[in-house]
Amino acid sequence: MPSPMHDRVVEMMSERRRSPLPPLAEERAFAAAAGTALRAPAGVTETAVEELPGSLLFTPPEPRDDLVLVQIHGGGFRAGEPAGDRLIAGALALATRARVLSPAYRLAPEHPYPAGLDDCEKAYRWAATLVPSARVAIGGSSAGASLAAALLVRRRDAGDSRPLAGLLFCGIYDLDPARFVRGSWVDNTATEAILHPESGMVMATDYLGDLVTTPEAGSPLAADLTGLPPLFIQVSSAETLLDDSLRLAAKAARVGVEVTLEVWPHMMHGWQTPAGLLPEATEALRRTVDFLDRVTAGRVVDGPALLGGPQDAETAHAMATRDGES
Numbered sequence: 671m672p673s674p675m676h677d678r679v680v681e682m683m684s685e686r687r688r689s690p691l692p693p694l695a696e697e698r699a700f701a702a703a704a705g706t707a708l709r710a711p712a713g714v715t716e717t718a719v720e721e722l723p724g725s726l727l728f729t730p731p732e733p734r735d736d737l738v739l740v741q742i743h744g745g746g747f748r749a750g751e752p753a754g755d756r757l758i759a760g761a762l763a764l765a766t767r768a769r770v771l772s773p774a775y776r777l778a779p780e781h782p783y784p785a786g787l788d789d790c791e792k793a794y795r796w797a798a799t800l801v802p803s804a805r806v807a808i809g810g811s812s813a814g815a816s817l818a819a820a821l822l823v824r825r826r827d828a829g830d831s832r833p834l835a836g837l838l839f840c841g842i843y844d845l846d847p848a849r850f851v852r853g854s855w856v857d858n859t860a861t862e863a864i865l866h867p868e869s870g871m872v873m874a875t876d877y878l879g880d881l882v883t884t885p886e887a888g889s890p891l892a893a894d895l896t897g898l899p900p901l902f903i904q905v906s907s908a909e910t911l912l913d914d915s916l917r918l919a920a921k922a923a924r925v926g927v928e929v930t931l932e933v934w935p936h937m938m939h940g941w942q943t944p945a946g947l948l949p950e951a952t953e954a955l956r957r958t959v960d961f962l963d964r965v966t967a968g969r970v971v972d973g974p975a976l977l978g979g980p981q982d983a984e985t986a987h988a989m990a991t992r993d994g995e996s
Contacts (some may be wrong), residue, residue: 680863697749705753710760724774726752728763737768744812747778747877761945765959771797782879783888805834815841819890836901843891843914845874854912861908864939900928902961906937928971
């Protein structure tokens with residue numbers, strides 16, 4: 671069962687969900703106020719990035735030199751800001767000892783697709799310069815997870831081998847207007863605590879703009895996922911976006927991508943964000959870090975890339991023969 675803290679947050683947010691969808695200016699003001707009230711965890715240094723206005727870099731004590739993270743904020747493509755991710759980005763920095771960039775990106779509807787994705791790709795390139803030899807894990811929550819998945823596809827298409835993994839929390843991966851009248855968007859209406867019933871169509875219309883009639887343009891689920899790095903996907907069984915994660919995991923797995931999928935019962939959408947305040951968020955981050963540790967160590971499901979074992983049939987045969995004789 672959810673923690674009492676989780677239930678209190680759900681009760682508070684549910685009132686907003688039962689009200690009419692607020693004007694965009696009110697949504698942005700609410701997100702800005704929430705970000706202003708947050709502080710990065712003790713020990714993490716928060717720095718404004720001059721080259722990426724609005725973006726924040728979170729640096730732990732004695733940061734490592736083999737890993738950098740990009741954590742993209744949510745907000746339905748139309749609200750939110752890096753300050754709202756202070757807890758999750760700071761917690762990731764402390765737990766992984768990696769530098770974590772939370773990028774600002776242009777918001778819809780003023781700047782429809784692909785403006786936000788272009789900005790995230792620019793931020794990724796900047797993050798990759800922090801430690802030239804490091805691999806880069808790309809993650810995000812909600813709309814940020816959508817942008818993270820799309821960015822992984824872009825970098826794959828560019829022949830970039832530096833992305834190490836995708837960390838995808840409660841993402842929206844299909845912007846086809848038809849999906850907002852069926853499946854989990856309808857079936858989980860009674861258990862969804864955060865996303866407004868009208869927000870799906872609003873997100874799609876605002877983010878895609880004139881491309882709303884061809885939603886596959888901005889939908890990671892419509893892309894070829896072959897060749898992506900390992901994906902860590904978390905979603906709640908209670909949220910209206912459940913189907914997006916299930917379908918993305920299945921599609922990626924079918925083309926040979928290593929996928930770790932966690933479906934948590936009862937959780938609100940985006941429960942990972944308040945890491946350090948919400949027990950479930952802290953546990954979600956622990957599991958994320960366990961996944962990153964394994965992938966960073968090379969323990970991925972990729973045959974010859976596995977470490978600590980024979981790398982060819984001749985060596986394997988010799989080892990088997992030796993073990994059989996002992």
